[in-house]
Amino acid sequence: MNILQLVLLIVTVALIIQVVVYAAKHDYVKQIDWAEPFTLRYPKIFLWIAIVFFAAIGFLLLNMVIWQDVRPFAVILLAVLAVCSLPALLLALRWKIEVSEEYLVHTPALGGKKQIYYKDIRHVLVTPKIVVMDTTLKKLKFISGVYYMEDLLFRLRENGVDIDRQP
Structure with a gap:
């Protein structure tokens, strides 16, 4: 060298x-x-x-x-x-989920923004490593270590979304 x-x-x-x-x-x-609007990020x-x-x-x-x-x-x-x-x-x-009172705005790493109302979220599965959010539009998968994850779960629970936690 x-x-x-x-x-x-x-x-x-x-x-x-x-x-x-x-x-x-x-x-x-x-x-x-x-209870205030916030943004999830990696x-x-x-x-x-x-x-x-x-x-x-x-x-x-x-x-x-x-x-x-x-x-x-x-x-x-x-x-x-x-x-x-x-x-x-x-x-x-690029990736983020903006959480507001009435809906979520998902911005994937590639592609455009998608607005998701809480009533369109069918089920959320939370494991120690990954979160799977099943909506009428598509399935969103992201790591469970994103910033403000627990705040998102509180907001989802407040809006009547079924949340399943697995150990």
Whole structure:
């Protein structure tokens, strides 16, 4: 390994460590009132995972461009990192469920917004890892670790939605 490659690797690793430490210290979730409108989002860790993967992609690309060292393994690794980081980035930045008094507005990672009235929600299944919301339009599946999940369940219960919790 060339000395410049080593310096580039050290700078990239230092940047990644600083971003992750900053993210861990500043990932605050505001306390809300479940009776007021709020928004469910994926945890910020999805964004930081995408940032780390994009930093690795940048390191590999810089390594290939500067030293013009294109190897099949590096290209495959770039493709794998891109495939892993793009969904995490879309979930962190785009996916959300806006909860209001009369309805939910679901914005998926890809596609447009869908308005779902509480009366159109047939059943909600909550497990320790995943939540499945069966509506007349479609089934929504998301992790149970989204921000404000319990507040959503209070709102659903208040509006007469059948909620099934499994251990």
